[in-house]
Amino acid sequence: MGGLTVAAAPASTFPPVRGRLTASAPVGRHTWFGVGGAAEWLFQPADRDDLAQFLAALPPIVPVTVLGGGANTLVRDGGIPGVTIRLGRGFSRLAAANAEIVAGAGTLHLNLARFAVTAGIAGLEFLCGVPGTVGGGLRMNAGAYGREIKDVLVSATALDRAGREHRLDAAEMGFGYRCSAVASDWIFVEARFRGEPGEPSAVARRMAEIRALREASQPIRARTGGSTFRNPPGGSAWRLIEAAGCRGLRRGGALVSPSMSTS
Ligand SMILES: Cc1cc2nc3c(=O)[nH]c(=O)nc-3n(C[C@H](O)[C@H](O)[C@H](O)COP(=O)(O)OP(=O)(O)OC[C@H]3O[C@@H](n4cnc5c(N)ncnc54)[C@H](O)[C@@H]3O)c2cc1C
Known part of the structure; x- marks a missing residue:
């Protein structure tokens, strides 16, 4: 990753934020592999407006990298130039209605799958075994056991590099095998998924089966690239x-x- 180095820039260089802006943040350590250098700057926005305002005011020349759960990311030892954005608590909202779930892009796949169980929604169980977040899953079209994000996604909301909001239907995501075609500098902030009504105990059973299958076939607790x-x-x-x-x-x-x- 090349680009402008802003490591020495004082925090006052950046637009004012309500979230956290941290210099030299050791992000490599927080990825699945647990290795790699620091982000020159790490921004953890408080919410969508905070992120949008930050992006709108950030000089376009500053490189921006978005990191989800770090389950498909290997950070180089030299670190990440510019600003790395990580979506936290302000992006983990979950709400269900009519067999649909709206999830913030910072939500862990596992939490989304568990929420679907309590909401009595079937079809999202496959996500319980895929490490990472909704944002990373949208970018990667994450999948397992015959299902992928593209099979359950209704729409996604993203912010572009200038902080403008876009809503994309599943067909506009350009999904392929473990990829999507959405501009690489767009940041997903939310997604709407559709399952089908399901008896919570049956959905929970299916989820337990998937977890057992994974445990039997993969060293899921090791620092591995998994199905990378x-x-x-x-x-x-x-x-x-x-x-x-x-x-x-x-x-x-x-x-x-x-x-x-x-x-
Ligand atoms: C043990 C193990 C098992 C795995 N098994 C599977 C599997 O069965 N199936 C599968 O599909 N994958 C699997 N993976 C890979 C990984 O779980 C998926 O790719 C997952 O979608 C990564 O999500 P993440 O949030 O960790 O993304 P990250 O690794 O943080 O990021 C991945 C990509 O998504 C982008 N991104 C992250 N968040 C956003 C956002 N909000 N907006 C825009 N872009 C964003 C990043 O910039 C990067 O390009 C496995 C990984 C491991 C370590």
Whole structure:
């Protein structure tokens, strides 16, 4: 990641905020891998208006990076230039009506799946095993066990680099395999999902089955990239890794899993 370095800039360089603006924040440590450098500046907006006003006033030349749960992000040792934005409590609202759920983009997938259980909404159980947040899931079209975000998304709301709000229907997201085509500098702030009415105990049972399947097939508590590798069309990433003789390959502190998941 290149771009303008604002590390030495005083906080007064930035627009006034209600959230938290922190210099040299060790964000690498808070990703799934737990490695990598610091964000020159970390902004944790109080809410959507705070984020919109900040983006509108931030000089366009300052690079902006958004980080969700860090489950699909490896921060380089040199850190992240410019401003890194992480959505916290002000973006974790959950509300349900008519088999639909509106979720803030900072909501953990697991919390969304649990909320669906209590709301009696089926169809979102697959998210319980995908680490990360709604924002990261929208960007990556996260999926597991035959379902993806694109199958349950009604619409998403995003802010562009100038802080303007946009609402995108699922069809406008340009979803592909583990990706979406939305401009890379747009920040998702909220999403609306649709499931179907379900008996809470049955939804909870399905969720427990998924969690058990995952525990049996993946080292989910280790500092692993999980399903980070994309499968090639018609093939499996693990087969390619195996064929290249990389199973168990170690370089420094990085290791290719000796027991790769074949699911
Ligand atoms: C153990 C393990 C298992 C995994 N299993 C699966 C799996 O089964 N299926 C699967 O699909 N993935 C899986 N993954 C990958 C990961 O869980 C998903 O990609 C998830 O969607 C990442 O979400 P995140 O919030 O952590 O995103 P991050 O890693 O923080 O970010 C990923 C991308 O999303 C962008 N982003 C994050 N938040 C926003 C936002 N609010 N607005 C715009 N862009 C944003 C970031 O800029 C970055 O480009 C696994 C990862 C691990 C570590």
